[in-house]
Amino acid sequence: MSLLDHLNPEQLAAVTLPNQHALILAGAGSGKTRVLTTRIAWLVQTGNVSPMGILAVTFTNKAAREMLTRISAMLPINTRGMWVGTFHGLCNRMLRAHHREAGLPQLFHILDTQDQLAVVKRVLKALNVDEEKFQPKQVQWFINGAKEEGRRAKDVEAYDEFSRRTVELYAAYDEQCQKDGLVDFPELLLRCFELLSRNEVLRAHYQQRFRHILVDEFQDTNRLQYRWLKLLAGQGNVIFAVGDDDQSIYRFRGANVGNMADFEREFKVPNLIRLEQNYRSHGNILNAANALISHNRRRLGKNLWTAAGEGEPVRIYEAQSDGYEAHWIAGEVQSLVGEGYTRGDIAVLYRSNAQSRVIEHALFSAGIPYRVYGGLRFFERQEVKHALAYLRLLANPEDDSAFLRVVNFPPRGIGARSVEQLQDAARMRDASLWRAAAQLTGKAGVSVGTFVRLIEAMRAGTRGIPLPEAVDHVLHASGLLEHYKSEREGADRIENLEELVNAATSFVRDELPSGAAMAAVDATEGAAPEAGVADAADPWLAAFLAHAALESGENQAGEGIEAVQLMTAHSAKGLEFHIVFVSGLEEGLFPHEQSVTEEDGLEEERRLMYVAVTRARTRLYLSFAQTRLLHGQTRYNVASRFLDEIPAEVQKWLTPRGGGVFDEGAWKAAPPPARLAAKAEGRAAGGRGALPFRIGQSVTHPKFGAGVIVSAEGSGADARVQVNFGRQGMKWLQLEYAKLTAA
DNA sequence: AATCCGTCTATTTTT
């Protein structure tokens, strides 16, 4: 009956902590979300704090939604007034409410990564920058990196000509965004941070309000997010941070695990609680995970345990090639399904997306339904972006970025030269492209004039009608539907465009109760608009556009179907499956070769492996291949060091340990697809005199240990072989002297 | 405006 029933002692302690800062080290599968949401419910229920006083931050919309759902289930009162959302969503909300103070138009548009890159390119072009020397992607990376460190262009120190120039580009980019009313993702954070630091009244207001700040996945926060939290916490408010340093796998995008230690130190955190009881996996899987992660040096320290039994051993499989590995996985999946597991219980994980290809091929050949995570999401599709760009232009004519996207799409005879003229005219008058176009008369103006009238007609045609109808109108009036109808592969695109109308419909429906997005728009603007009815400066449209930018949409269709789940180890974080295959456990792949040079990089790979392993509930398979086709070339790999880091007691090898010797009969009984089989055959070693070894063969060296022959040259006394010893590196060995033995 | 062809590159991803 009580909220607190069925919590274990540590969970209970965390939930009922006094009003002081707390850091909860929540291991994988330890009930992290439960603690977080119950804490909120408990705070409210015991009357310690009103829902208004709570701010809860997550990284993904999915996590935010789940949190809200669970809180609503626990609390009879409604959750209105509570701020639960992503860092970006919450910042968006504040910036909309205080756009004037933040120096932004109310209808500022949020750029996603693609849009941002387009703006960077546009700026580079306008400044005649050599894109070879200053690559747009690099510049974008630089800008985002600086913003995530809290630095404006003027704050970035540049010592050489190149960085000086890059900083200038950063400044020019920001200026362009300001002019167009555009805000990129890190800008949402930085702008909000600056707003609160600069504006004492607002800061005081929010500090008064949010007495309790709860943070999910704290190990993933970057420096700016940490400072933002610190600012909101002020002197009197309480931060309840939940995270797991062992699951920090996003260093490459700015996450700073150090924030956990910094938080503990800077806030003199009096409560540090470890949630170590795992409710997900059997003992052997946890033993494997614990042993593995213990090889990392810099940890806050934690050891998972379970009340469930040991369960099954960790199965390990060595394949001759990636093709065989995939083929084996497919076969194993089939027998698992025969045992009664459903396909949705099974996940195949890998380090990089390229690895999915072979596995898909094998599953497809075996007739096993599968679903690959990742790839384009709904709001990232070009047809959807085109439609949104029309809507953006209706909301804000000054948005050059939107203008450029649709001025000649569908094609209407406004070529590159006309656009250039427009840009020149706009630059001269220091005006937007829209205004330049509207004022343009004569010569090049005919088709441009048509476009201007088209947009004006669209604006008139959508005024005062409900958002979904406005979207539908735009799809027709813009000619997008017509255009895709005549395109060969347009059917899917048309479907997506129609789906956009549905998205608008559910947006209008769902946003009404919670009103989070609306609150963002109307907070300071007085009366809320009539439900879903568009108007001149249509808040519904603006909110919908923000929603589209912040919520990139479901990963893929077909979520409901019963299928084997294929995904990278990264995307598996937070999920769990009865059966997990971790494939491609080879040196150079997992750990990835580009990570092993620094210790931090290697430790992060190990954490990634830890994440992968701890996804499994009942059975874990680890597999690797001696040979793998990568970038069109066959690579010979040795087994990942991570396999050695798992205790032998929990391992069960399905192939002869140490590999090399294969049961040929088994292969004949189950040959992989011909194409892959051919690739898998090690080629003869150069034809010049028979070597005692074969390329691809596993060998042992007294000093370097286990390795694989990668290539060979010479013959007789000159015969040399190149051997990949994994950690020990690649070595050329003179066969006459090296004491190589077949493994 | 669409198509073709050569060049280049090649972890991990959310907002």
Next chain:
DNA sequence: TAGACGGATT
């Protein structure tokens, strides 16, 4: 190997 992209061609 394959896909993405930019430049040149039709």
